[in-house]
Amino acid sequence: MVQFLNQEGRASKDIPKISSDVIKRMYELMVLARTFDDIALKLQREGRILTYASLLGQEAAQIGSALAFSKSDWLVPYYRDNGVFITAGYPLDLLYLYWTGDVRGMKIPHDINILPISVPVGSQIPHATGISWAHALQGKKLATGVYFGDGATSKGDFHVGLNFAGVLNTPCIFICENNQWAISVPRSRQTKSETIAQKAQAYGIEGVLVDGNDVIAVYSTVMQAIEKAKKGGGPTLIECYTYRMESHTTADEWKRYRSGKEVDEWKAKDPIKRLEKYMETLDLWDNAYAEKVIESAQTQVNEAVKKFESYPPPQPHEMFEHIYEKRPPELEEQWTSAFGR
Amino acid sequence: MAKLNLIQTLNQTLQQQLAKDKNIILLGEDVGKDGGVFRVTDGLWKEFGNNRVIDTPLSEIGIIATSVGLAIAGMKPIAEVQFDGFSMPMLDQLYHHAARMRKRSQGKYHVPLVLRVPHGGGIRGLEHHSESLETFFAHIPGLKVVTPSTPYNAKGLLIAAINDPDPVIFLEPKRVYRAIKQEVPEKEYTIPLGKTEVIQSGNDVTVISWGAMQKVVRSAIKQLQNKYSIDILDILTLSPLDKQPIFESVKKTGRCVVVQEAPKTCGYGAELAAIIGEDVLLSLKAPVTRVTGYDIPVPLPKLENYYIPNEEKIINAIESVMSF
Numbered sequence: 001m002v003q004f005l006n007q008e009g010r011a012s013k014d015i016p017k018i019s020s021d022v023i024k025r026m027y028e029l030m031v032l033a034r035t036f037d038d039i040a041l042k043l044q045r046e047g048r049i050l051t052y053a054s055l056l057g058q059e060a061a062q063i064g065s066a067l068a069f070s071k072s073d074w075l076v077p078y079y080r081d082n083g084v085f086i087t088a089g090y091p092l093d094l095l096y097l098y099w100t101g102d103v104r105g106m107k108i109p110h111d112i113n114i115l116p117i118s119v120p121v122g123s124q125i126p127h128a129t130g131i132s133w134a135h136a137l138q139g140k141k142l143a144t145g146v147y148f149g150d151g152a153t154s155k156g157d158f159h160v161g162l163n164f165a166g167v168l169n170t171p172c173i174f175i176c177e178n179n180q181w182a183i184s185v186p187r188s189r190q191t192k193s194e195t196i197a198q199k200a201q202a203y204g205i206e207g208v209l210v211d212g213n214d215v216i217a218v219y220s221t222v223m224q225a226i227e228k229a230k231k232g233g234g235p236t237l238i239e240c241y242t243y244r245m246e247s248h249t250t251a252d253e254w255k256r257y258r259s260g261k262e263v264d265e266w267k268a269k270d271p272i273k274r275l276e277k278y279m280e281t282l283d284l285w286d287n288a289y290a291e292k293v294i295e296s297a298q299t300q301v302n303e304a305v306k307k308f309e310s311y312p313p314p315q316p317h318e319m320f321e322h323i324y325e326k327r328p329p330e331l332e333e334q335w336t337s338a339f340g341r
Numbered sequence: 342m343a344k345l346n347l348i349q350t351l352n353q354t355l356q357q358q359l360a361k362d363k364n365i366i367l368l369g370e371d372v373g374k375d376g377g378v379f380r381v382t383d384g385l386w387k388e389f390g391n392n393r394v395i396d397t398p399l400s401e402i403g404i405i406a407t408s409v410g411l412a413i414a415g416m417k418p419i420a421e422v423q424f425d426g427f428s429m430p431m432l433d434q435l436y437h438h439a440a441r442m443r444k445r446s447q448g449k450y451h452v453p454l455v456l457r458v459p460h461g462g463g464i465r466g467l468e469h470h471s472e473s474l475e476t477f478f479a480h481i482p483g484l485k486v487v488t489p490s491t492p493y494n495a496k497g498l499l500i501a502a503i504n505d506p507d508p509v510i511f512l513e514p515k516r517v518y519r520a521i522k523q524e525v526p527e528k529e530y531t532i533p534l535g536k537t538e539v540i541q542s543g544n545d546v547t548v549i550s551w552g553a554m555q556k557v558v559r560s561a562i563k564q565l566q567n568k569y570s571i572d573i574l575d576i577l578t579l580s581p582l583d584k585q586p587i588f589e590s591v592k593k594t595g596r597c598v599v600v601q602e603a604p605k606t607c608g609y610g611a612e613l614a615a616i617i618g619e620d621v622l623l624s625l626k627a628p629v630t631r632v633t634g635y636d637i638p639v640p641l642p643k644l645e646n647y648y649i650p651n652e653e654k655i656i657n658a659i660e661s662v663m664s665f
Contacts, residue, residue, distance in 0.1 A: 050465055050642055079467075101465060101642030119468045120427055121399055154398035156430075184375030185396045257374045316647040319640040330606065334635045338647070 001241060002221050003211040007269050009277025016220045020284055026067060026215050027279060028293050030059040030272050033083035035297040036092060039305060040082075040099060044250045048309070049099040053080045057213075057245035060271035061177045062147075063087050064218030065240065068226055069145055074113040074135075076128040076146040078121075080177070080244075084147060088114050092304035097311060104314060121182075122152030125161030125174065132165065132172035132235070143226040145173045151182025153199065154190050162237060166203040171229035173222060174237040177212065179244035184257035200237035212240030213271040216278070243269070342524040347517050350492035350525050351381045351457075354499050355419065357529060359389050362417060365503065368395040369404055369421030369457075378423050379459060379518055405431040405456060409438050412452040417503065419455045425512075426469025428458050432477060439508040440483030452508045455499075460488075461553045461602050462649050463516035465642040472639055473603035475552075478510045479580040479612075485509045485534055486580040490555035492523040494577055497532030505534060514553035521556065537583040539590070543570035546659055547590040549613060550600035551576040554650060558600055561652035565659060579609055587613065588621050595626035596662040600650055605633040627665035632658045 004015040037056055043049045055062060062083030066075060077084040085095055089112055098105025098117065106116040118124035128146030135142040152158055153176060165172045176196050180187050193199055200207025206228075210221045218240055225236035243266040247254040254263070279285035320327065320335045327335075335341070345353065359365050367382055373396035376383030386394040397404050401422055408418035422428045435456075443451045462471030478486045487502055487509055489495035495513070502509040540559070548571055550558045555575050562571050572590045576582065591597050597617060599610035614629040632650045640648050 051467060101467075101645075103641045103643075117468075119470075151399035154400045154403065156400065156402055182370070182399050183378070184371045184373070185399065189396055190398050251378070256376070314643050316644060319637055319644045319648060320635070323637050331636055334605070338635065 001209045001211050002217045003214050004216045004220070005214045005274050005278050007274065009274045011278055011281065015216060018216065018219065020282070022067070022219075023275075023279060023282070023284060026063060026219065027272070027275055027285070028296070029063045029067065029083070029087050030215065030275065031293050032297040032300060033059050033063060033086050034272065035294070035301050036082060036086060036095070036304075039301050040096065041246070041250065043096070043305070049096060050101045051249050051251045052099050053249045054244075054246035055080055055083050057243045057266065057271070058177055058179055059083055060215035060218055060275070061175075061212040061240035061242045064215035065145060065147075065175050065222045065238070068219050068222040069143060071111075072113065073142050073226070074115075074128070074131050074144040076115045076124050076131065076144065077117065078124065078147045078149060078152070079117045079119055080149070081147050085114065088112050090114065092300060093307035096304055096308040100308070102311075102314060104311070122148050122155035122157040124148070125152065125157045126164065128172050128174075129161045129165040129168075129170055132170040132229075133168055136168070136170050141230050143171045143173055143229045145175055145222070147175050147177060149182060150176060150178040150180065150187045150190055150196060151185065152176070153196050162200070162203045162205065162235070165235040166205045169232070169234040172235040173225045173229060174235060175222065176237065176239045177242055178239050179242050181244050181248070181254075181258065183248040183252060186258075195239060197237060197239040203237075205235050205237060207237040207239070209239045209241060212242030213269045213274065215271055215275050342526060344522045345492050345525045346519050346522050347492045347495055347513065348379060348381055348519060350496050351499065351513065352383055352385070353525070353527070354496045355382065356385060356388065358500065358503055359385060359393060364415060365417045365419060366393050366395060366411070367419050367421065368397050368408065370399055370423055371396060372421050377421060379515070381457070382421070401427050402430045402434060405439070406434045408454045408456070409434060409442065409452055412454045412508075413442065413450045417453060419457065419503065421457045423459070424466070424470045425458050425460050425472040425474050428456075428474060431456070435478070435484060435508070435510075436481050440481050443483065443507070451506055453506050455502050455509050455511055457511045457513060459515045459518075460512035461514055461516060462639050462645055463553065465645070468641060471645065473601070473634065475512055475579055476603060476607060476609050478512075479609060483507070484580060485578065486512065487534060487578050488512045488514075488551040488576065490514060490517065490552055490575055490577070491521055492525050494532055494538070494575075496525055497530050498534065498577060500529060501531040501534050504531065509534070512552060516553045517556060532577065535578045535581045535583050537586040538575045538577055539586055540573040540575050541571065543572045543594070545569040545571060545594055546596040546598060546662055547572040547574060547587070547594045548598045548600065548655070548659065549574045549576060549587065551579060552602070554600045554602055557650060557652060558655060561655040564652065564656060569659065569663060571659070584616060584620070587617065591617055591621050592624045595624050596665075597625075597629045598632060598655070598658045598662055599629060600632045600655055602634055602649055604636045605631060606636050608633055627662040630658045630662050
């Protein structure tokens with residue numbers, strides 16, 4: 001397993017050189033994502049958003065990977081990837097709006113190359129293969145990163161996505177956030193393979209197992225895969241070994257199927273604390289800096305909450321929009337009969 | 342007699358059937374220790390163990406395709422898909438294999454599986470959690486499609502579905518799961534598949550629906566009970582359809598309103614309008630009128646209530662056929 005920061009935040013000798021600005025950026029985004037998540041869970045309990053899928057524990061896997069891509073690359077997230085959206089610069093208020101059950105939250109800003117949340121598990125994987133294939137055909141030097149959990153590796157879509165990408169040598173980075181649980185089903189019930197990364201071998205592509213709670217390891221592994229892909233070296237499967245600290249969603253209750261002891265063990269592997277300790281050794285982190293980062297995250301999140309709650313409710317007729325480029329007569333008729341014009 | 346909601350009824354029924362027949366197994370995602378995302382299988386893994394109540398790897402195709410094989414080899418798989426939207430990849434296996442194995446093998450093999458599908462909207466679910474896909478299933482020759490509407494009929498229909506020698510899609514109305522409590526006998530009983538039930542007899546207009554829409558229809562019609570005399574039909578099995586009660590009712594009333602949650606075009610209501618036109622056209626005093634969802638994906642929760650047929654839309658449709 002690729003690891004540069006151990007559980008205590010001690011760096012290995014071969015830790016790659018990453019600029020201080022990037023390390024600080026990682027930290028600030030991870031704190032922002034965690035703050036966003038914490039407030040989302042509170043908003044859900046208060047009935048201000050609907051069912052929500054928490055990212056708690058997966059900050060390093062999401063932010064470390066997404067930060068390795070450049071602005072013009074493409075990202076194809078799964079539904080737990082609020083941290084990927086945030087890293088891509090997605091407006092926080094729109095993310096919250098989406099989780100209120102409002103499709104306007106997925107109105108993607110024109111300068112962000114990210115696909116909307118895909119709910120059916122793993123179904124987005126071959127889309128990323130297709131996108132990266134298109135870029136190869138068009139001669140564009142772009143990489144595509146696609147995200148999914150350990151459960152998704154049981155689906156045909158996973159096989160299809162990796163197999164096509166292998167055969168066609170597309171610049172696609174497959175990022176599995178192995179968080180050990182698909183709702184109540186443990187990783188051991190998804191596959192008899194020892195690791196998910198080893199499945200790459202069957203497709204003839206490179207597979208890397210990385211400590212998903214070590215943001216330096218995630219970032220540098222994904223960065224190498226992107227560089228390789230852009231040089232025509234083909235796809236890579238990266239398994240980020242991490243943990244879902246919360247329930248599957250707020251509609252789920254993890255105490256029904258896993259032990260508190262297991263959860264506590266993973267708490268000790270917290271990705272943010274680990275980075276803090278490393279940054280301290282580089283003189284990039286102290287309490288004053290941390291307070292500033294937390295305060296900034298809270299301000300951004302509070303503003304986003306204010307903003308999403310000030311949106312007027314969607315107009316009923318909006319459900320007839322974006323079905324086709326041009327609405328067919330039958331739909332026009334249904335709109336008129338429903339709401340008049 | 343115990344008053345049970347739909348979840349408790351299904352749970353009790355599955356428990357009794359598992360205890361009775363060792364060839365019955367439950368399989369799906371999170372049906373084991375977790376008891377299913379709606380808790381329909383709660384406690385069954387603990388009672389019957391890993392070989393009878395099985396958490397499968399996460400693949401809807403895997404669940405249904407292995408169920409075909411299990412069924413061919415003499416097991417009685419009761420498969421669960423978590424939400425209707427996620428059943429779409431299963432159509433390939435249902436259409437090509439579950440529904441055709443009997444034909445293809447000239448009667449040597451058959452596929453007596455049951456697929457339980459939480460069905461329809463109204464629970465403020467995320468995308469793909471609120472679809473009404475009955476038409477897709479009902480269009481497949483060789484499948485049976487059952488749409489219970491209450492705890493009582495769900496028990497009788499589920500046992501009939503389990504006993505049936507052919508593949509059965511069992512569409513459970515999610516918004517009814519915890520919404521109705523009803524006296525449900527503990528002992529086993531069946532309600533035969535392929536029967537339309539007359540819920541209420543009247544002379545002015547026939548209102549036909551199934552699944553979750555039954556509850557909405559009944560509440561709408563309460564508001565008209567002093568005004569019109571209304572026949573209410575509950576199509577407990579969409580395929581094969583029991584047509585006679587529909588024809589008899591429309592011959593009597595001459596007016597018909599069909600209520601479906603699914604999009605309008607090519608929905609099951611279109612089939613009902615067509616057979617009424619074919620068989621009892623001359624009895625009609627007004628066109629068969631459909632109250633349906635729109636030809637759009639089910640909106641996310643913020644707009645869902647504008648999409649799903651409600652009492653007002655049903656009353657308006659009844660008024661329109663009455664004043665035609």
